[in-house]
Amino acid sequence: GTVSDSTWVWNGSTWTDYSPAQIEEPPGRYLASMAFDPALHQLILFGGRNGAGHQLDDTWAWNGASWYNIGGRPGSTTPSSRDGATLAYDGQGHLLLFGGEGTASAVPANPTASPTQSTAAGVATLGERSGTAQTNATAAPLIALGDTWQWSSGGWSQINVPGPTARTNAAASYDQAHGAVVVFGGASGPSGAPGTVQLADTWTWNGSAWSQTPPTSGPAARSFAVMADDPIAGGVVLAGGSSGGAPLGDTWTWNGSGWSQLSTNGTAAMRTAASGAYDTATGELVVFGGTRPDGGLLNTTVVLAAGAPLPLGSAPSPGTTVTLPGSQTTSTTTSVPSTTPGATAPGPQRSRALSPGGNRQAPTRSNSVPVLRPGQLVTLTGSGFSPNVELTLTFHSTPALVGKTLTDAHGAFVATVSVPLKASNGTHHFDASGLTASGPADLVVATVRIVAAASSSSPSLAETVALVLVALGLPLGTWLLLGYRGRIRERIS
Numbered sequence: 001g002t003v004s005d006s007t008w009v010w011n012g013s014t015w016t017d018y019s020p021a022q023i024e025e026p027p028g029r030y031l032a033s034m035a036f037d038p039a040l041h042q043l044i045l046f047g048g049r050n051g052a053g054h055q056l057d058d059t060w061a062w063n064g065a066s067w068y069n070i071g072g073r074p075g076s077t078t079p080s081s082r083d084g085a086t087l088a089y090d091g092q093g094h095l096l097l098f099g100g101e102g103t104a105s106a107v108p109a110n111p112t113a114s115p116t117q118s119t120a121a122g123v124a125t126l127g128e129r130s131g132t133a134q135t136n137a138t139a140a141p142l143i144a145l146g147d148t149w150q151w152s153s154g155g156w157s158q159i160n161v162p163g164p165t166a167r168t169n170a171a172a173s174y175d176q177a178h179g180a181v182v183v184f185g186g187a188s189g190p191s192g193a194p195g196t197v198q199l200a201d202t203w204t205w206n207g208s209a210w211s212q213t214p215p216t217s218g219p220a221a222r223s224f225a226v227m228a229d230d231p232i233a234g235g236v237v238l239a240g241g242s243s244g245g246a247p248l249g250d251t252w253t254w255n256g257s258g259w260s261q262l263s264t265n266g267t268a269a270m271r272t273a274a275s276g277a278y279d280t281a282t283g284e285l286v287v288f289g290g291t292r293p294d295g296g297l298l299n300t301t302v303v304l305a306a307g308a309p310l311p312l313g314s315a316p317s318p319g320t321t322v323t324l325p326g327s328q329t330t331s332t333t334t335s336v337p338s339t340t341p342g343a344t345a346p347g348p349q350r351s352r353a354l355s356p357g358g359n360r361q362a363p364t365r366s367n368s369v370p371v372l373r374p375g376q377l378v379t380l381t382g383s384g385f386s387p388n389v390e391l392t393l394t395f396h397s398t399p400a401l402v403g404k405t406l407t408d409a410h411g412a413f414v415a416t417v418s419v420p421l422k423a424s425n426g427t428h429h430f431d432a433s434g435l436t437a438s439g440p441a442d443l444v445v446a447t448v449r450i451v452a453a454a455s456s457s458s459p460s461l462a463e464t465v466a467l468v469l470v471a472l473g474l475p476l477g478t479w480l481l482l483g484y485r486g487r488i489r490e491r492i493s
Contacts (some may be wrong), residue, residue: 003051004026007067010398012282015301021401023066025187029056031169033087033097037061037151040434044070044095044151048083049054055081055102059156063433066399068153086172088181092207095151096181100191101168105142117413121489122491144168148210163210164203169273171227178256182236183206184286187223198222198244202259218259219252226276230285233262233304237285242272251304264304272297279303371449374423380446382432383412391434393446394422402430411437411467423450430453 005028009407018025021096026032049055058076062069079085085100146166148159164170170186178386189196192366198221219225225241226250229243236254240247249270249302274290285304292298372378384405385391393403395416400422405415413432430446 003030006031007062010286010301012279012284017239018066023300024401025067025443026058026060027056027481028126031057031083031101033100034381035086035087036096037088037150039090039360040154041433046079046086046087046097046151047081055083057081058152061392063394065396066401068392068393068394068401077158079147079158080145082145085145086106086170086183086186088172089174090134090150090181090205091174091176091179091206093152094170096205097149097151097156098164098172098183099145099167099186100146101142102145104143108369114246125258128233142193144187144189144196148205157289159234161209161218164201164212165199167199167223168243169223170199171238171241172227172468173186173221173229173236175204175254175256176229176231177235178204180205180256182227182254184219184227184238185225185241198242202254215258216258218249220248221249224272226287228276228285230278230304232283232322233285237262237304238326239272239276239285239304240290241272247272247291248268269298269300271304276299372419374419374421377416377421378430378448379414380430380432381412382446383410384436385411385413385432386435386437387411389435391415393417394431394433395428395430397424397426397428398402419448419450425450425452 005020005025007023007025008015009018026045027050029048029050031360032045034045034186037044038040040061042064045058045060045062045067047058057080058066059070059078079097080102081103081361082100083364086098089141122372132181144166144170145305148161148163150157150159151293164183165188167186167188168190169219170183172181172183174180175182175208181204183205186196200219200221202218203210218325219238220243222241222243226237226239228237230237234253234255238252238254238259240249242248247270251264252259253262266298270285270293271290276285276287276289278284279286282303283305286301287303288301290298344359359455370378382394387407389407389411391405391407391413392401392404394400395402395417402417402419402420403415405413407413417430427449429448
């Protein structure tokens with residue numbers, strides 16, 4: 001009954017908890033949509049439902065160390081509040097969002113929608129919002145949605161094309177072998193609503209249009225299944241889910257035109273509403289949690305390794321924390337300016353951005369980088385990015401989003417940010433991430449040294465009091481000592 005806001009990271013063998021004290025993170029939610037955006041090189045999370053039962057329309061990004069509310073381009077539209085939508089990479093630098101559960105009053109009109117999809121008159125231009133919750137108790141009844149949206153270059157846009165019938169909690173994945181997004185099943189309406197049925201149809205998106213695969217033998221109708229592209233297992237894999245009753249435990253693979261059941265060894269417990277993704281580092285499809293047949297929640301992790309699901313330990317549980325990585329200096333260069341507090345910090349620069357024979361001095365000793373204090377303003381400069389793209393500026397080792405900026409026509413930028421007030425003493429770094437001139441997203445780093453205000457050269461109150469006491473005590477002690485020695489001489493004489 002409690003909605004979690006914790007973030008866990010899988011390293012190939014165990015889970016670690018990125019504590020809320022160390023990172024910014026989205027408010028707790030469930031049935032959100034999440035997919036990896038190769039263009040930004042970040043995970044994108046959209047919507048879901050919060051602990052009060054309200055649907056959300058906020059967009060967050062995970063950059064490998066922390067979350068930040070990425071919002072959208074100013075003036076752009078945003079998908080309406082929803083949960084249970086599909087989100088997947090489309091192979092062309094975009095993410096594709098489809099369907100979900102929402103309200104008719106918030107659905108932008110789609111004249112090409114399926115006859116089974118409920119639509120509302122007019123278009124709701126929602127703009128950039130931050131975690132807006134749809135209060136369903138005072139809004140129109142919940143329905144299954146059938147609209148298609150595209151996430152591209154940090155913003156949302158609706159695509160008005162004919163597509164699948166409205167549905168919620170379907171399964172989706174990018175099919176790398178065939179260059180298409182695959183969507184399977186889902187429910188035709190909200191859970192428990194009259195007339196809601198489980199679906200067993202398969203749709204693909206080729207980057208510009210939807211097409212339905214002719215019905216053949218394949219997975220039974222279901223929703224809440226796990227789907228991910230697993231090249232070792234033969235392509236897109238579909239596992240588990242619910243047919244409207246008990247959870248399922250079967251596994252299927254997609255060959256571009258049809259489904260075939262995969263025979264697996266081991267014991268992958270039947271589950272529905274689990275989370276799953278392919279881990280490229282280990283070559284395994286990782287599945288965590290879900291609901292078992294008796295309705296209880298699972299905290300077990302299974303992986304599909306060469307066709308065999310293997311149970312693993314170290315399930316997420318409260319109490320474990322992770323120390324986030326410090327300065328990243330690989331493949332980076334940093335010019336070193338004055339170390340006077342208040343000076344401009346070194347511009348993050350990749351070696352490719354430097355002219356031949358230029359300064360390519362890498363950060364080495366802590367006294368060779370700018371010395372800054374918490375709350376102090378610092379100017380960051382850099383180059384080597386694509387022209388006119390948005391960059392995300394973060395501070396580490398205590399991860400924090402400190403700003404965003406746009407590159408100029410030459411791919412360079414200048415931005416003024418402040419050192420987080422909670423920054424501790426020691427070596428830290430500012431990061432700038434975004435699209436590079438060569439295409440893929442990349443990261444550049446500027447190393448700085450933080451000195452807390454308490455370590456300044458001005459004496460503290462306690463130090464001042466101690467100095468006063470010493471100043472008064474020395475002459476008084478000398479006078480007492482001389483008087484004592486005088487009395488001793490009188491007695492001797």
